[in-house]
Structures are given as structure tokens and as C-alpha cells.
Amino acid sequence: MTESRPNYSKGLAGVIADETALCLVQGEEGRLFYRGHSIDDLAMREFDEVAYLMLSGALPSQGELATYRSEIARAYALPDHARAAIAALPHDLHPMEVLQAVIPLLGTIRAREVSTERVTKGDEKITRVLHQDMHRADLIRIVGAIPTIIATFYRQRESLPPVEPDPSLDYLTNFLTMFHGKQPDPADVRVFGVAEILQMEHGFNASTFVARAVASTLAPIHACLAAAVGSLYGKLHGGADEAAFRMARDEIGSVARAEGYVDELLAKGGKIMGLGHRVYRTIDPRARILKRLATDLCAGKGGDKQEIFETLTRVEEVINARIAAKGKALYPNVEFYKGPVFHALDIPTDHFTAMFVLARGFGWGAHVLELYDDHRLYRPKAAYVGPLP
Template identity: 35%
Template sequence: MSDDLKKGLEGVLVAESELSSIDGDAGRLIYRGYAIEELARGTSYEEALYLLWNGYLPTEDELEPFADALMNEREVDDTVLETMEKLAAADERPMAALRTAVSMFSAFEPESDADPEDLDATLRQGRRITAKIPTALAAFERYRIGEEPVDPHPDLGLAANFLYMLTGEEPDDVAAETFDQALILHADHGLNASTFTSMVIGSTMADIYSAVTGGICALSGPLHGGANQDVMEVLMEIDESNLDPLDWVEQATDEGRRIPGFGHRVYNVKDPRAKILQERSEELAAEGDSKWYDITSTIEEYLTEEKGLVDKGIAPNVDFYSGSVYYQLGIPIDMYTPIFAMSRVGGWIAHVLEYQDDNRLIRPRARYVGSEDQGFVPLEER
């Protein structure tokens, strides 16, 4: 057993997976052998889920019942909606509200007594969680703005339906396709912190509700899931400053501020997901206000070409463009990380199922560096 200390488990292999692979030097991401560019431009989020959960892309005959099953499980119990209303009134954070909602879903799980080793039952439970998260999130946001929740639309896919429940209006094709694509791009990304958290919980054979709730908790931390919100807040700060974006960035870097959305633990070049979302941001800009796209593209060009960050292995990550894309879709800024969870739940479930299929309790160890020979003194003598 090695005594080498690897802070943050940097470079430590803990599992084998067929789900996703990242080549940080080439800027390549694949799901089960398929390039993310092909999946994002040629499939739906439902197809990506099917791929992650079943190992292959579905035929039309396989996709239809799968998508129907997701649609049929979108409704959440009134008790959950009532709780979302109370949390909205209490000004709870959206990620905390989502954590509560998923934990509550288990109370209404029809297969709650299923054997933990019945992975088919676990997958069905995971499908219910995935179907219900958009409904709970949209209801929470509606309550926050003083409106009643919108019932799920019977004819819309998961992405378009979320936008519909959020606004009460059916999204146009560009908005629906853009959001669907964003969900595909965020569905899985190796053993990131939230995915690993879900796997650790799953390795104890806890139920999938516990594993997903744990993933949400890990994703809520600002070092993992909040960068897209940070990016949008910076863009708004730039806009409100009335400064030229380049002047603002120059001033910020001189002050030692970090520009969010640049740099990644794995990628040394531009994140392939950022390239795709940049295209969508440009399309949305062409249909409306181009301000946000103009600012982001200007900053990227300046930092990569003028400042040479790419030469230092620092390039735009997925968050650099997802923030402005979500804003252009009319999504509130503090809902960005919950939307990340709404997508990534597909990957969490897939990794838990894959690991449980050949399960071993995840149990690392720590090196003890404390005292060895403390002399004990009874309480009355201390």
C-alpha cells in the first residue's frame, strides 16, 4: 500500500468506467465512445440519458417508450410543492431547495422497498428523480416570483418543458434546442467532485435518492458548480461599469482578480463544450441582444491572444459561455447551478449503477499526523 499523499486525490485511479473520457490536452470529451460534438448537435437529452444508462444510442422504437416514461413521471406530490412554496417564501437558496425536494421524492417512491442490489429498480428510481427535478425547480422559481406553478406540458421534451414550466410560455425552437444542447453537454464529465460523492454514497448500497442528494450537496460548493453564475455576475458588472470590456479586464487583472470561466482542472486547452455553447450564444445574439456575446467573445480573444493564457494552459471552460446562454434564455442567475444538477443527475445515476454492478465499499485512509503519547489526566485533575 502506497504511503504517497495525493491531496484532492489528484491523479489517483479509483475506478474503471465506460461512461465518459476527457483528453485535456486535445480538448476532447466523449460519452461511451461518441464525441460530445456529435451528441450535442445530433441527439436530444433523452437520447444522451439512454446512452449513459443503457450503453448505446436508442432506435426510434426504443426512444419513444423511454421518453414517454420520463414524461409520465414528471408530476411531483403536492407535499413537495407546498414545501417548495414555503422555501421560496423563506428566501431559501435554489440549490438547498433542490436538495430538499430530491430528498422528499423518496417518500413517494413506489419501489421504496426494492432490494438495494436490484439495479433495474435503482434505474427506474433514478429515472423518476430525473423526470421530477425540472418540475420541482420550476415550481420553486414560480413561487419566488409570486406565481403559481405551471403543470408539465404533455407534448414537450425535458428541456423545452422546463423552460415552459419556468415561464408559462412554450419556447421557440432556438431556445429549446439550445437548452437541450446545454443539458447534453453537462450530463457527465468523469469523476468530478459531485459524481465521486454520489459514487461513494452508492458504494455503501444506499438508495439512489441518497446518492443524488449527496451529488447536489457537492455541486453546491462554489469551487464546483457555481462558476457559470460567477461569469454572468462579472459580465453584468462590466456592463454596469460603463467601461470598455478590455479596460475592465485589464483593471481587474491588475488588481489580482481572477476572471471566472477560465481554466479547468482537466483541460489545458479550450473546453469543447465551451466551443459549442459559444456557437449557441452567437445564434441567440443574432435573434436578440448581442451584448453578452460581444463581451464574452471580446474577453476571450483578449485573454487568449493578447495575454497568452492558452500558452499557460488556461482557456475558456464550459461556464464561460453557459452563463450568458442561460441569461439569454431568461433563466435567473441563481438557478444556473440547479440547472447544472438537473443535467448532471443523468451522469450521477449512471456512475452509481456502473459502480454498484461490481461494488466495493469506497474506503480510503488518512495519514495520522497527531500526537502519539498524550498522558491521560482524569477529569477532576485537569
């Protein structure tokens, strides 16, 4: 027997659980905004400018950007205990598991130190977490060190000498320098920056909702971000980029085989990762921007980097033709073309989702701070389907 189910929506589809000023997703129109700014406009900006926007609410002046860059650069270096922890980790861990293990070591605030007060906001009383500046500083300390965690573990795993962070470099240039052991081509940094901007924030997706749910218990920021990493690790969320890339490279193998692969998969009722979206009813605006960048980047790199991209492009063409024949449409989301971009930048496949964290950490952090500023414990109900007493 079951209870009555007023307003029931399995998986919380369409349910409005809270308010946010961070991101507007217009799924029917295929539009995306961060704090009122179009993703098309933000894709023309530098990554650090958009990160500042996410955390501070407005795009920075040149002076504000310089101050922010100095602040986050001071967080690049890992504390000794975090380095020791990475050194002790098994080399066969996935980078997302490494991040989930090490991020909690960077926080300096314990749960007992997260306290609240009642304040007046407009005509109502709300609960607000005290010492907001302290929590923001802890967030900067964590997101600033995430590139160093990823690069340190990667180079340790590959038996490469460690590369220390360079505080004179911007966030992404510093990461690519640590990761590859040499300063990157500025053109590659630019493409990488756009890819990262596109995945910085996207409303109440699974990992962001997890971060907010954990924050609602008055857990400290490091716990919120570590939990969000666990959610992003799943292949139906952040892991879709890796799955789509492996399909093109390992299962299809060439442009010529794409059509047969798609037809065989559809005949078996299979699913292609990176196609379709829970919110967008047209092309994901991030995928549109990323595909354009990937076209030029992969063509310039040539070889298998171009072949894999063109294989995915052919998959998209074939699936669209087959679906259109049934009077339907299926569009790529941002995950579909991220893999070829990261591969063209010599990022190993198992690190693709960790690249997501480089950017989404700022989005998660902004959501946690937003919830701290107007706090309420998340406590949804479940429809009971077990035996009644």
C-alpha cells in the same frame, strides 16, 4: 510531524479511484466522449436521446426513444407531499438548496432495502446490488420530477400561477413551458438542449465522485443525488457559470470596460471564474461548441443579452493576450459561456446551476447504477499531520 506519504496526491489529483464506462475525457487533446460517442456528434442529437444513452448504454431506436419518453413523462408530476414541502420553503432559498431539500422526498427506496449479492464476473467475484430495475425506476422517478421542482419553486417565488407538467412534451420543452408559462420557440429549445447535453457527464468531477462515494455506502439513489447537488452548488464547480456571468454583467458592465477590469484584476492576483480547467490542457470542447451557439443566440436576442456575451468574449481575448505574453495559455471551460446562453433564454441568474442539475442528474444516476453493478465501499486514507503519540 507527518506520516510517510506513498502515492499522496492532495485533492486526489490524478488518482484513479475506480473504473467507468460512462465518460472518457482526453484532456491533452481536448476531446470528450459519452459511452464511446464524441461530444461533437452527441451535440447534434436530441437531449432525450443522449439521456437514454447515458442510462442504457446505447443510443435508442425510435421505438426505444418513444418508450423512454413515456416512462420519464409519467414522472413529471410531483407527489402531493413534495408540492407541500416546496410551498413551505422560504422564498429566499437558492434553487440548489431547494433541490437538495426536495429530491429526498421523491425516492421510494430506503437504505435498509438496498441489498447485495456476490456474483462471478469473468474470473473474479464481485458484489452487486440486487433489484437493479427497481433502482433505475427510482432514478427515473427523481430525474423526471427535477424540472417540476425547479419550475414550481420559481413560479411560487415570483408569485406566478403554477403551470402543470405536460406529459405530451419532451423533457426540456416541458421544463421551459412550466418555467415561463408558455411553449418556447423550438430554436431556443434546440440551443438549450445542446447546452444541457454538454454538461450531462464529465467523469469523476467533484459532484459525481460525491454521488459515487455515497452510493458506495449502499445509500439509496435519492440520497446520492441530493449529496451531489450540494457539491455542485459550490462556486468552484457548478457555481462558476453564475460567477462568470455576474462578473460580466455587474462588475464589468460593458465591452469597453473589459480590458481595464482584466488588467486591474490580474494586478491584484485575482481569478476569473470559468477560465482554466483541472483536466483540459487546451480549450474545453464543450466551451468551443457552446461559444459558437451563444454567438448566434445572443446576437439574435440583442440588447443586454448580446452585450454580456460580447463582454465575456472580450475578457477571454484580453486574458489570452496577457497570458500569452508570459508564454502561457488559459482557455475557457464550459461554465464561461453558459451564463449568456441561459440569460438569453430568460433563465434568472440564480437558476443557472439548477440548469446544470437538469442534465447532470442523468450522469450522476448512471454512475450510481454503474457502482451498484460492481460495488465496493470507497475508503481512501488521509496523511496524518497532527502530533504523534
